[in-house]
Amino acid sequence: MAQILQIHPENPQLRLIHRAVDTLRSGGVIVYPTESSYALACQVDDKNALDKIRRIRQLSDKHNFTLLCKDLAQISMFVKLGNDAHRLIKSLTPGPFTFILDATREVPRRLQHPNKKTIGVRIPSHPIAQLLIAELGEPLFTSTLVMPGDTEAMSDPYDIRERLEYEADLIIDAGIIPFESSTMIEFTKTGAEIIRQGIGLAPMLN
Secondary structure, eight states: OOEEEEOOSSSOOHHHHHHHHHHHHTTOOEEEEOSSOEEEEEETTOHHHHHHHHHHHTOOTTSOOEEEOSSHHHHTTTBOOOHHHHHHHHHHOSSSEEEEEEBOTTSOGGGSOTTTOEEEEEOOOOHHHHHHHHHHTSOEEEEEOOOTTOSSOOOOHHHHHHHHTTTOSEEEEOOOOOOOOOEEEEEETTEEEEEEOOSOOOGGGO
């Protein structure tokens, strides 16, 4: 049965963040808040936890997976970051953006898109998400909490608990978060392109 932690969305209690980090380090899958929705997360190198997230969401291998990162320095370890991409990501983060770039050798093959060899990266602005990756000391594998058959991420912690009580290992309750997609930007040889418009605005690409 999942642990339930009520964490303040603006002033997170560090002792509770540490409990969530301990769960991650023990191979657990957690539900946590971002600025755009609730999401699932586990450690990047934990294959069993990753497979658990795949089962919960019923994801195929062709799904674009995402790493939640602390900053640009951390991002540069996992994706090939040219000058243009560096400048654009720096100007738009932290915030509700997911960037798709070519993965480096640091990214396990099971996390890369099987054909494109890309990975998504994101720098969150939500205080809880920021603290989780800061205290863990490494990126998180993450996937938006859109359940099979649904078109939007779950937004109410009560409903999340009802549905995932025996699936997730820990659920962070940070109040209701209405679902709004992050804006997804893909970098190709010809430049950056918005492939999904969400709440993040990038007027320089319009």
